[in-house]
Amino acid sequence: SQKIEQNSEALNIQEGKTATLTCNYTNYSPAYLQWYRQDPGRGPVFLLLIRENEKEKRKERLKVTFDTTLKQSLFHITASQPADSATYLCALDDPEGGSYIPTFGRGTSLIVHP
Amino acid sequence: KAGVTQTPRYLIKTRGQQVTLSCSPISGHRSVSWYQQTPGQGLQFLFEYFSETQRNKGNFPGRFSGRQFSNSRSEMNVSTLELGDSALYLCASSLEGQGEVYGYTFGSGTRLTVV
Numbered sequence: 001s002q003k004i005e006q007n008s009e010a011l012n013i014q015e016g017k018t019a020t021l022t023c024n025y026t027n028y029s030p031a032y033l034q035w036y037r038q039d040p041g042r043g044p045v046f047l048l049l050i051r052e053n054e055k056e057k058r059k060e061r062l063k064v065t066f067d068t069t070l071k072q073s074l075f076h077i078t079a080s081q082p083a084d085s086a087t088y089l090c091a092l093d094d095p096e097g098g099s100y101i102p103t104f105g106r107g108t109s110l111i112v113h114p
Numbered sequence: 115k116a117g118v119t120q121t122p123r124y125l126i127k128t129r130g131q132q133v134t135l136s137c138s139p140i141s142g143h144r145s146v147s148w149y150q151q152t153p154g155q156g157l158q159f160l161f162e163y164f165s166e167t168q169r170n171k172g173n174f175p176g177r178f179s180g181r182q183f184s185n186s187r188s189e190m191n192v193s194t195l196e197l198g199d200s201a202l203y204l205c206a207s208s209l210e211g212q213g214e215v216y217g218y219t220f221g222s223g224t225r226l227t228v229v
């Protein structure tokens with residue numbers, strides 16, 4: 001099965017800077033990769049999806065890249081704000097297992113300081 | 115439109131008891147998935163239902179079960195509760211075959227504490 005690695009240490013940055021979060025997977029390339037935001041005690045909220053044949057996807061201040069050679073996705077938040085503080089999860093499907101059900105990483109906590 | 119509704123929000127149960135959690139998906143969504151989230155294991159997939167049928171199942175013991183009704187509402191049941199079942203239980207809904215395209219919509223979860 002797919003193993004997903006996200007940095008367990010919190011990322012602390014200053015307001016206005018760009019936050020970059022990493023999602024690494026260890027086995028086969030997924031058909032898609034999704035990013036979610038989760039606030040404490042709440043369910044994850046879908047942010048962006050990138051497919052295996054796409055290199056980059058943007059949405060407002062968010063940008064996701066997907067490098068199937070490195071088996072890595074990077075999630076960027078430009079001009080970060082304290083309101084961006086949350087845990088960010090990546091999720092991948094399991095094409096070799098024949099399942100489209102996403103497997104989630106454990107997430108990285110982002111803390112944006114004013 | 116209304117989001118995914120999970121009830122109750124909080125539950126405290128005693129070891130050995132059983133519990134039923136409810137999930138109402140977004141109107142029109144027929145696929146409902148359940149996840150267990152703990153600090154140690156993260157989000158773990160329990161099962162997925164579509165049109166009242168279980169389509170996928172995660173690696174959980176048989177004490178965890180679920181069902182889906184004709185109106186797409188879903189329930190999950192945990193019997194003979196153990197302390198390790200304490201977790202945030204999340205429900206996610208999606209249109210058929212669209213979750214991987216448009217993402218999954220999660221409810222706020224039910225926080226279950228087993229004492």
